[in-house]
Amino acid sequence: MNIVVLCKQVPDTYSERRLREDGALDRDASDAVLDEINERAVEEALQLKEAHGGAVTVVSMGPDRATEAIRKALSMGADTAVHLSDEALAGSDAVGTARALAGAIGTVADVDLVLAGNEASDGRSAAVPAMVAEVLGLPALTHARQLTVEGSTVTVRRETDDGVVTLTAELPAVVSVGEKINEPRYPSFKGIMAAKKKKVATLSLADVGVDAAQVGAAGALSSVVGATPKPPKAAGEKVVDDGAGGSKVAAYLVAQKLI
C-alpha cells in the first residue's frame, strides 16, 4: 500500500506567535517544528505499512526550513519525501494550499491513501485534507480516531463534538487523523541517522504542474488586510483566602451583575 502523509511545519506553540503587519504569520518570531498531529499521521502510516507493506512518502509544502520537519518524519520511519517549495506559494490561502498539495501528491506514483492531520495547530482551518480530496476527486474521511484497511476498503471512526460517525470508502481516499488515533513513536538513533540519507525531492510549482496564478498571494481568493494585537488583559483584584474567599467572589459577581 502506497501512502502519502501530508506534513506541515508549524511555529512551536510554546513560543510566542505573532502576525506581521501585512497579516502573514511572522515565522521568524518562533521556533518551527513538525506539527504534533502530523506525527500521529506518520505513526498511522507506519503501522499500516507494517501490516500491509508498501511505502510511505512525506509531502510537505513550505519554505526551505520545512526540511527540518520532513527529517523528523523520515527519522520516525517514512521512506522518502517530496518538498514543494516555491516563492510563488507565499501567501497561499486554504484553497491555494489544497491545489498545490494535490499537485505534489500527483507526483507520487500509485497512491492508495493520503493521510493528514485533522487540524493544524497554527492555521486551524481543519479542512485542508477534505479540500485536497475535493481537488483530487477522492472521498474524504476526516477526524479519524480509528482507521482500518481491509482489501481496498477503508473504514474510519470519525469523532467530533457532534459524536461518532463510522465512514467507509473505496481506496484511494484521503483520511485525516485526530489526536486520539495513536501515540507516535520517538525516532530512534538509528532512525535519525538513516533519515539523513533518505531522498527528499525538492519540487517547484512547475515540477508539480500547478499554475502559479492559482496559488500564493496572487491566486489567493481571500486576503488578510490588517492585523492588530489586542492589548493584553490587565490583572484585576486578587485576594488571599482568609476563610471567606468564596463569599468574596460571590460579592464580586453580584457587583458585576453576573448573579
Next chain:
Amino acid sequence: MSEVLVLVEHVEGEIKKSTFELLTAARALGEPSAVIVGGPGTATKLADGLREYGAAKVYVAETDSAEFLSPQVDVLAALVGRLDPAAVLIASSADGKEVAGRLAVRTGSGWLNDVVALDAQGTTHSVFGGAWTAQATANSAHPVITLRQGAVEAVAAAGAGAEESVDVAPSGRSATVVSREPVTAGERPDLGEASVVVAGGRGVGSAEQFAVVEALADSLGGAVGASRAAVDSGYYPHQFQVGQTGKTVSPQLYIALGISGAIQHRAGMQTSKTIVAVNKDPDAPIFEIADFGVVGDLFSVAPQLQEEITRRRS
C-alpha cells in the same frame, strides 16, 4: 437585494442555535435564504423556526443518500451556480468547515474562516486565542464564510420563508455513512454556547473530585470545562477540553479552578468577558488575566461560593 445562502445546522429535527446566528449575520450582506439538506421529512420540522429568524426563502434538499457531507456541498454548489448569491454562510463547526472548504474549492470562492464579525466591507477574525484581531476580504464572487459559534447574537426577524425544493444527485466519489452515534446532550448547556463556564484543572486532583466543579457550574446554570492536564489525567472527558487544542470559549463568566493558566489554555478562554480564578499558587499565570483572583484552596472556595449562589437564588 441579493441573496445570502445560509446552510441550516440541525440535529434530530431541531435547528441548532448557530443557524439563528448565521441568519442574523447574513442580514448585513443581503437577504438570507436558508438551505436545508437532510433526510426525507426534515423540512417540515424546521421551516417555521427559519422564518422566525428572517429566512426569505427556504431551499429544501431532502435525500436518503448515505453520502457523507457531499449532498451539502453538491446542493450549495448548484445553488451558487444558479443564484450567484452575495455569500454563503456556514457554521464554523467540524462539519461546517469541511463543507465550506470543499465548496470553496468546487466553486472557486474565497473562504473566510472562523469569522467573529462581518459587514459588506469584510470579515473580522480573532486569532491566536484572541491575542490578535485580523481583518480579511474575499477576492472572489460568492465568498464562503464560516461564522464562529456564539460570536453574533441571534436576533429574531420575520421572513417569508417561501419553500422551494432542490434536487440532489449522488456524487459517486464520496465516503458513505455506516452508522452514527450522536453525543447524548447532557443536562448542562453546550460548552461552546454557555454564558457561564466553570473549568477545572490538574488542581482538582481526581475524577471524583470534579463533582466540586460540576456543582458550582450547576448552581450557575453553566457548562463544565477542563484543562488539558485534567483531561490527560483522566479527570474529565476530552470533549470538554478548553484551549488551543480544545474548544475556544468566550462566555460572560469563566471560573478557573486549579488551573495554572498556561498559554495554550489561555488561548481558548482569554476572550471571556469576566474571568475568576482560584489557585493555591499566588504566582500562577492565570492571575495575570483574571478580573478577580482568589489565592486559596479550591475545595474551600468553590463550595462556599456555590452555597452563596444557591442561597441568593432561593
